[in-house]
Amino acid sequence: MLKGYPSLQSGCEIWEQLMDPNSGRLYYYNPVSGATSWNAPMPAPHAAPTMTDEPAKPDDGPALDDSDVTFCLCLQGHLLEKAGIVNKTKVVDNGKKIRKNWSQSWTVLHGGILTFHRDPKSAPSSNMIVPEYTVELRGASVCWAPKEKSSKKNVLELRTRQGCEYLMQYDTESIIADWLKVVQDTIRQLVRQTHSLCMCKHTRTHTHSRKCGGVSFRITSTCRTMMTMALSGADTEQTRVRTKLRRFLQRRPTLQSVKEKGYIRDNVFGCHLDTLCHRENTTIPKFVEKCIKAVERRGLDVDGIYRVSGNLAVIQKLRHKADHEEHLDVEDGQWEDIHVLTGALKLFLRELPEPLFPFSFFDKFIAAIRQSRISTRLSKCDLVRSLPLPNHDTMELLFRHLLRVVEHKDANRMSVQSMAIVFGPTLLRPQTESANMTIHMVFQSQIVELMLNEFHTVFVQR
Known part of the structure; x- marks a missing residue:
């Protein structure tokens, strides 16, 4: 920390001497006007220049x-x-x-x-x-x-x-x-x-109130203004950001009003089945119906249908379209690969928050498939009729479609067992994973296989 040099008074102005550490040379600084000069300021004619402590250094040195x-x-x-x-x-x-x-x-x-x-x-x-x-x-x-x-x-x-x-x-x-x-x-x-100054300027005011005749203190308006400006100035940036954010949030419309105007729509993927069907005023999601119709129209004899994975990037693109477009055209040329449609359908079923077989029915279906006699199994499977209507109707449409695919197993190499392995973990899963996960996977496939083999018995007219 460098020390200040003696001050020079020129007329009514005071110039302070400072040292430039780079050159070691003295220069003059006026704290009032902010002016600086290498040369000593010229004194006024009526005032003699006065120096304190020591004379000025010679004015020779680098600029x-x-x-x-x-x-x-x-x-x-x-x-x-x-x-x-x-x-x-x-x-x-x-x-x-x-x-x-x-x-x-x-x-x-x-x-x-x-x-x-x-x-x-x-x-x-x-x-x-x-x-x-x-x-x-x-x-x-x-x-x-x-x-x-x-x-x-x-x-x-x-x-x-x-x-x-x-x-x-x-x-x-x-x-x-x-x-x-x-x-x-x-x-x-x-x-x-500023805070210390305001504390010193507290005005002591005696009040003669009948209720309490004590002594009160108040802060002068000038002091209060100084404190407010100083304290708020230190947090100017934070206050400005908070104000802008508050105004932005206040101007934002509610989510409900935006939905009513049609600017945004709820997603199709990841939506609860009953919520989606209620929104679409149907018992089967429109996306499921469109995919199944498109697959059956293009042919069910494609090798490895539902087993072969489609292009994941294209599947995600189709998913985005389904979530944000009310009228999705699955017959568009960009979805010409049948494995993209089958992959998107499996992804939709896999991302249901609650699977097609509801969590509350999981243990009941596992108990039914554990029965050794087929007649007992079928009697237990009567609980399909007690499923919620969206689950029942969607399940019936899906299994009917999978049976049509199995009818072409000589060409597509997709048997009932193959379909059960593909769709078992997707359609049926416990709410919380347990140590019996491996055993459950076997039962999941067996339940789907039973549904396909006994489709006309299980899905009777409700």
């Missing part, structure tokens, strides 16, 4: 360059200070956006004021470094700038309580990070000072 001239100072008990060269631009002036114009600036932080000076190269004939912007940090906020603010790296965003915004940048990350820390520390110290 300022654009290198890393940055250092910290602690002068006469003021706030944490800093000076150095940074790139800066003003992007918002009193709440109005302006065009960015990056320029290099000798920047000085002193007494809670951040001063951006004009580039010395722009005025080579003058020894004075002219201030361009003076920013009061009381009530301000500073943070790393988001990427949309600037394509440059290492950019800081400085916001003032007057509605101005500045961007500060330097290629060396450690230098700009040091600026961030120093400015943040200064803002925090200003907040603490």
